Amino acid sequence: MNLKMWIPTLLLIVSAAATAAKTDLDYARLRASLNDLAADPALGKLAPAERALAEQAVQAVAEKGGNGKEHAHLVYLAERRVNIAYATAQAIDQERRLDKLDREHDQILLAASRHDAEQARLEAEKQRIQSLAQAEETERLRAEADAARAQGEVSAQDAVLARKQAEQTKRLADAQAKEAALSRKEAQLLADAAAADARSRPAAAAAAPAATPAGASRQMVLNDTAFAPGAATLRPEARSNVSSIVAFVNRDRSKQIRIEGHTDNTGNANADLVLSQRRAEAVRDALVGAGVDARRITTFGMGQAQPVASNSSEDGRAKNRRVDVILEDR
Amino acid sequence: MTLLPAKIHRPVAVFFCLLLAACGPTKPPPMGIEDATRQLQAAREAGGSTYAPLEVRSAEERLSMARAAAGKKDYEDALQFAQESQVNSELALAKSRLGKTREKVEARTRENAQLRQDLSTNPDSAGANSQ
Numbered sequence: 001m002n003l004k005m006w007i008p009t010l011l012l013i014v015s016a017a018a019t020a021a022k023t024d025l026d027y028a029r030l031r032a033s034l035n036d037l038a039a040d041p042a043l044g045k046l047a048p049a050e051r052a053l054a055e056q057a058v059q060a061v062a063e064k065g066g067n068g069k070e071h072a073h074l075v076y077l078a079e080r081r082v083n084i085a086y087a088t089a090q091a092i093d094q095e096r097r098l099d100k101l102d103r104e105h106d107q108i109l110l111a112a113s114r115h116d117a118e119q120a121r122l123e124a125e126k127q128r129i130q131s132l133a134q135a136e137e138t139e140r141l142r143a144e145a146d147a148a149r150a151q152g153e154v155s156a157q158d159a160v161l162a163r164k165q166a167e168q169t170k171r172l173a174d175a176q177a178k179e180a181a182l183s184r185k186e187a188q189l190l191a192d193a194a195a196a197d198a199r200s201r202p203a204a205a206a207a208a209p210a211a212t213p214a215g216a217s218r219q220m221v222l223n224d225t226a227f228a229p230g231a232a233t234l235r236p237e238a239r240s241n242v243s244s245i246v247a248f249v250n251r252d253r254s255k256q257i258r259i260e261g262h263t264d265n266t267g268n269a270n271a272d273l274v275l276s277q278r279r280a281e282a283v284r285d286a287l288v289g290a291g292v293d294a295r296r297i298t299t300f301g302m303g304q305a306q307p308v309a310s311n312s313s314e315d316g317r318a319k320n321r322r323v324d325v326i327l328e329d330r
Numbered sequence: 331m332t333l334l335p336a337k338i339h340r341p342v343a344v345f346f347c348l349l350l351a352a353c354g355p356t357k358p359p360p361m362g363i364e365d366a367t368r369q370l371q372a373a374r375e376a377g378g379s380t381y382a383p384l385e386v387r388s389a390e391e392r393l394s395m396a397r398a399a400a401g402k403k404d405y406e407d408a409l410q411f412a413q414e415s416q417v418n419s420e421l422a423l424a425k426s427r428l429g430k431t432r433e434k435v436e437a438r439t440r441e442n443a444q445l446r447q448d449l450s451t452n453p454d455s456a457g458a459n460s461q
Contacts, residue, residue, distance in 0.1 A: 050424075073410050080417040087424035094431040101438040108445045115449075270375050277372060277423070298365070301372055 224321030232278030264317035277301025378422035381429035
């Protein structure tokens with residue numbers, strides 16, 4: 001009798017343990033993968049927002065691992081969130097490598113151009129010295145010719161002399177022109193390199209990203225002076241504005257945050273779509289960095305699709321290049 | 331030929347009942363289908379079909395499953411499929427970004443190596459070649 005009662009109980013315990021073990025298996029696998037990413041020396045510090053989202057998705061698997069269907073759904077989401085965190089961190093890592101390679105490329109060109117200019121300077125100097133020697137020689141020959149003419153002999157020496165002199169003058173002029181052209185090129189490359197540097201470190205740019213005063217509204221706008229042209233990283237001076245956005249979104253923590261990037265209608269539409277998405281993500285990363293819950297935030301790149309002003313004037317285009325931060329009901 | 335009041339009133343009453351029903355709250359709960367659609371569009375435009383074809387296909391499948399579920403008023407399933415579609419699109423976006431950047435890194439590495447080689451073998455013309 002006792003035994004008959006125990007068998008079903010034992011079976012129940014075993015099956016429950018098996019389900020729990022499977023849940024733990026999925027969770028353990030995702031958790032380990034995420035820990036590996038965090039511990040990775042190259043990737044660990046990159047893509048914090050994507051990592052936070054993956055973290056929450058994995059946590060949801062552990063917490064709500066209940067029935068089969070919902071559990072499978074949560075594992076599905078968590079698995080992809082972890083992959084997104086990996087792919088994004090790797091992409092950022094590659095983007096940094098690309099930046100470095102671009103700088104190297106500029107350096108090589110600059111070195112080549114300096115080398116060319118140096119060669120040209122040496123060549124010009126050589127020509128100048130030759131020209132001096134030639135002038136001396138000419139002078140000597142002329143003196144001889146004069147002496148000869150004085151003796152009544154009109155020699156062919158004069159003609160030869162004049163030709164030699166003309167040739168030498170032309171060579172000198174050529175060398176000097178080449179040197180001048182190369183110097184100009186070098187100056188241009190230096191200017192380009194300086195401009196590239198300025199683009200990557202726009203610290204001194206006087207950008208005043210105007211976030212519209214929030215008041216009771218549900219939306220804030222970060223205008224495009226917060227970003228360098230064509231770039232998707234927030235300028236250091238725009239980071240102070242992030243704190244006002246943080247204050248704005250934290251007034252009501254029950255609201256979802258929708259971040260939309262927008263561009264004007266200049267440039268390639270697809271590229272603008274990607275740029276606007278990146279800018280929205282940059283704002284999201286800044287918010288997450290300031291402690292805003294990543295689960296509340298969704299980002300969208302709208303590209304050129306939703307202008308707020310006419311694209312026919314520079315003013316209008318500047319208004320259209322923006323990032324909207326919108327509070328939404330859940 | 332006059333109609334009895336009941337005969338007139340019945341269609342009128344039915345009409346008003348229908349009108350009331352039509353004006354009632356018919357909006358289904360949010361299922362994220364719009365967001366998932368937009369995200370899939372973004373993934374395609376970022377080159378997802380080239381760099382993450384598997385993810386784009388999964389996103390498409392889940393999105394049509396979400397729409398089918400919504401059509402059957404199975405809102406819970408619709409929400410789950412839409413979420414699964416969206417996460418696939420986001421993964422496709424991230425993979426496209428990675429794939430494109432990798433290609434650029436490879437191209438730039440080759441270019442720099444070539445430039446260096448030109449410089450060392452033919453120092454006088456390297457600068458001109460690179461322009």
